[in-house]
Amino acid sequence: MELNDVNFLVMSTIAMPMKILHVSHGGLPDVRVEKEALTLRDFGYDISFVRSKFNGLFYERNPFSRVINIPFSLMAKAGIHPWWGALRRKLLSVVTEMKPDLIHAHDIIAGSLVASISAELNIPFIYDDHEYWSKETAYGYPVVSICKVSVGNFEVKCSVKNKILLVPRNLKYIARMAVCTKVYKEWESKVVAMASAVITVSEEIAKEHRKLNSEVIVIPNYPFLKEMVENGGKARKAPLKIVYIGKILGMHPPYRDLRGFINIMKDLERCEVVIVGDNDIKTAYPLISLGVIPHRELIKRISVYHVGLLPWAPHPFHRYCNPNKAYEYAAAGLHVIVPESLAPVRYSLKNLCETFRSHSELRELLAYYIDSPEEAIERGRKILTLAKKELTWDNIEHKLKGIYERILT
Secondary structure, eight states: OOHHHHHHHHHHTSOOOOEEEEEOSSOBOOHHHHHHHHHHHHTTOEEEEEESOBOOOSSSSOOOSEEEEOOOOHHHHTTOTTHHHHHHHHHHHHHHHHOOSEEEEOSHHHHHHHHHHHHHHTOOEEEEESSOHHHHHHTOOSOEEEOEEEETTEEEEOOHHHHHHHHHHHHHHHHHHHHHHHHHHHHHHHHHHHOSEEEESOHHHHHHHTTTOSOEEEOOOOOOGGGSOSSSSTTOOSSEEEEEESOOSEEEOGGGOOHHHHHHHHHOOSEEEEEESOTTOOOBTTEEEEEOOOHHHHHHHHTTSSEEEOOOOOOGGGGGOOOHHHHHHHHTTOEEEEETTOHHHHHHTTTOSEEESSHHHHHHHHHHHHHOHHHHHHHHHHHHHHHHHHSOHHHHHHHHHHHHHHHHO
16 A cells, blocks of 8 residues: 555544534624634634624634625615625625535524525524514614713713714614514524524523424523632722613613613712723713723723613513623622513522612612622622622533534534
């Protein structure tokens, strides 16, 4: 036997990694997409990604062997032809050239395209439902606009340009949501039924999807264990410091209605309000704006505060929501306060978090902790202990591995 023949035999016994194509209309960075891709890379898969935009990564490590840009136009995202058809042809070209073993769609728009291509090429696909799209669009209007924020004597306003744009932007948003509500509901029933498996973020969404597909698992957006702080309650001094991660100024869907919280902030005394993630708000004590913080620094930076808030008005859509902000607060050792309607968060935190049924109740809770910040610290420590034990990505990544193995073996 020739040496070349031996080399061929050796090489043929080495299994090439299975090729996985992730598709999202939202692009990068995306914490959930990146965590899943990092996990799958560690399990030995070759991960490629199709997206509409790229603004960097949340994590330092890049899990993608290949990133492909395909613009998703507004018309295509609403399912309007010929734009949707043109987008499908572009994605079909990528899939045909790459020949992935499995496709992982991260939203209903990507799901509609992937389901169609999967049926044509006989490639299995996973639908990863981050948001419950049909319900989110149905509950997405009337939109809420916030033009100014006041804390004590300090006031922040939208720029004149943004104020002028708010009304026409609202009308455009409402019209688009009305179209998308119908389209996404139709897509969703087909995509969920056709998928080899469905992943989602809360048990309430999973219950509804199981009516169409028996292979549905829940993987919440928990942080990695290594992201969590060592100990809660360190370096925290009076006055009480409360933090909210998210945009304040601009437009919000009704299930993220902050107007009651804005009214509370006007009257807060002996308390600092910290906003993370809104570059349009400038610091003027007692309001502290940290702007957008790189994700890899976020949990450590907020760990010096007392209370992490999800101060939205209670809403029916919350029964499906499982926002990662709550688990970032928990990982930082903060006491967590959320609307009572956010049942998935209450369930995960085992009622160690506190809830409010109205913004008047939230006002009372904050007034209590202004006088008792040490109790907030102690509650935060208990939440951190629970989070390290149960609410880590490390504890649930086996579910992702298991669903891939069932499909690909």
